[in-house]
Amino acid sequence: MGKVEKLNQSDREQALIDQFLADNVLFLGPDPEIMEDHDIAPVTEIESRAMEKETDPAVLTLIRDRLQAGANEAFEMLEQMGAAPGAKWGDLITGVYTASGDLAVSSAGGVLLFAALVHHPVKFINKYWAGDPSVGIRPGDAFIHNDARYGNIHNTDQSLLLPIFHEGRLVAWAGATVHEGENGAIEPGGMPSLAEQVYEEGLKMSPFKVVENYELKKDLVTFLQNSVREPKLQYEDMKVKLFVCRRIEERVKSAIEEFGIDAVISSLRKGLDDVKTEVKRRVSAWPDGTVRTMVIADGTLRENCMVKINLALRKQGDELIFDFRGSSPEFANRSNNTLLSSLKGMLAQLFLVFVWPDLPRNQAVFAPIRVATDRKSALHSSYHTPNAQSMMTFFPAFTAGQAAVAKFLYGCPEKFTKVVAPWHNMIRTFIYGGITQHNEMVGNLCADLNGMGGGARADRDGEHAIAPIFAPMADLGEQELNEEEIPFIQIVSKKLMRDNQAFGKYRGGQGYEMIASSLGSPLWGFMVCCIGSKISSVPGLFGGYAAPTYPLCKVKGVDVFEIMKKDPRKFEFSIPDIMNKRPFEGASYTSHHTGLQFEVANRGELYMITQGAGGGYGDVLERDPDLVIRDIEEGLISRETAREIYHIAYNPETLVLDREATEQARQSERASRKARGVPFKRFLEQWVTPTPPAHLPYFGCWGDDRSTIFAGGPQRRMAADAIEPVYMPNPKDVRIAELERRLKELEQR
């Protein structure tokens, strides 16, 4: 911020102007020098000297393991003591940063993308507050932060950052970051999709000092408590994060006492340098070339539209470049925009969890990898565009990356994980808000977002509801514990739905049904924030099919608890049965896309969603017929799917497989494919259109030409180097206009 054009003045005059500007900064916005750089900081003189003094790899490893154990211990503490659902179920991270602010050791579990994102605020504090007499960095201080424009994903995640001193010198930082949930936004729960401006997204904390002499500053805590719907949670988790950072500080200081300051500094720095070198070596083993993928995000959460995420992943030598140019423009008044730094964090997660999980958990894993984007695109959004639901574009970007990486990895001799089809990528859960049975106001979310289905692997099926793409070893939570605190129950939970599957030689892991209903609250409501109800956001791999699409289903105008009392046999325990049989007279049954803004849910009304499946792997005709039978037995697929998708023949009464008939059926299907398939050239002639068809609300480039970006249809286009944010009409205005048009038509009859 605040850059000026250099004029032809004398050096002295220029120096005066520079000094004047430096002394009179009106506003310290996010610093592009910090925010656009994801590399590790240059080696400092202190680090250089320390690395000369302590070179023994055994000592350096011992220290790193000691600090790793400290970070893991802090993680456990935070998980056990934290009040936020996100803290209890693993949506957090703890770690040790170098004095320059690079995350050198992070906890093994948790939201590892934070590992590549919280260095930004530390670097901001170092650059701007260290020398500022009104702030400063002193022993016993700690800083709070949640504004993604200064680092991290979105402002529901709060960090506490504590400087660690040794003999009066800053030598490291301790940090703890948690998905806290509530942040005082226009909707409860911390991830508003209704927000049309950043100012509706709740608290936006640039890094500021909130702790002195290891004590939380009461005046600031009170202000923050007044700014959110969960004042108790805000206070409790600030205290917990402070304790956790102090424990990390204790571990760092005890390592210094045992091994000496040089050895600790050397270990932190060498760990980063070694990982960067190793990543380049590993990338070198991949084939040189370009892999292209795309994922269509089918909405903004307010309306359905086609938001293209376009990726060309280029690898040459030890260079790897994620080139997302050609993706959708940013949206001026929608919350699905991703900041460039957030995008990089999510891509770092891909490598930390799905490609090189053996590497030390630090930010150097992504340091040598480059990212290219169009400015003002949905993956490189501006300061003023909302970003609370950035996941709606950077999760698909992750998936585009995951599919592309698999195509580089398959033939590479050196692998550290299975080749895997894309993981499910949406947080299919309920965000909630309202007054609890204990008469307290809350706003947060169910940990079921952690139950994403795993992608199929190259030699086995994906696992059901196993883990989210953003956090290994996260938990789903205990519904019974939830019910003690919040006034709704999951009438149906953890039940797998038949055919909710990505088919393939190996099938994706499935998600489960959730049927929720409020009970015992004077005022309660739900939100849902996922894309993928018209176009799947999770493709398959190597001939496998994608995950299905997912609706939100609602039954309103009913109190099922009364029905359960009077005529319990009427209740059906699955979404398809409730929706298709419509057992409750007088109720309204509707299905929607899964972008539900906060809506009041009365006692006994049903809100129903399903977790999502991971992508399928390989040709369905290659699936072992015995596994198909097993899927029928386990209720995962219907008999129709077994027959029409997997082409197996069996006795429907005994489920005994007819191997010979199955082989014939599959041969026959292969022959049918050859008969119905057309040569590629003819397919192109019949299929390809020069621009998006008029009926598609399409955003992004069309085909290979990335210089033109479409912004909602074939006539609305802009140059890629001159993107303007797209302003979307209020869906209610769209609906009103539609109804008025119909009214007019009827009046004219």
Added chain:
Amino acid sequence: MKVPMTEYLEIDLERESWGCRCCGHEIGSARRPYKEGLLAYVRDPREIHKPILDPKLYEYTFSPDHEWVRIIEYYCPECGTMVETEYLPIGHPPLNDMEFDIDALKAQWRGRRPLSGAELAGPDPMGVAHQPQCNKHHHGGR
């Protein structure tokens, strides 16, 4: 040497060609998109992802919207194996999804030995014994 690039595609380094790993069929030049040598079929997504909710009653049914997207299935013209699937907005050009530097690939594979099925699939997590779910990992042409 033939280098496996996907479950069903390999590159013959000597002939510089894409081949089908199931039947050995030569698909086309490895310096061109492999899709040019395959058969393509435009599939209504509702045939694969069948509606779970009654489409007469509801707009959103667990099926993709066929007016927005189609599945392009790519088949080997020789053995009919479904080599790849691609979900595309109506009319969107298919991607040239894999464009490898053949000269670099040749240099890289000089001295490398062929990979086993287990090596292609990738290692098991530490502490988990390798136990393929299906032992019949064979393709006709190998």
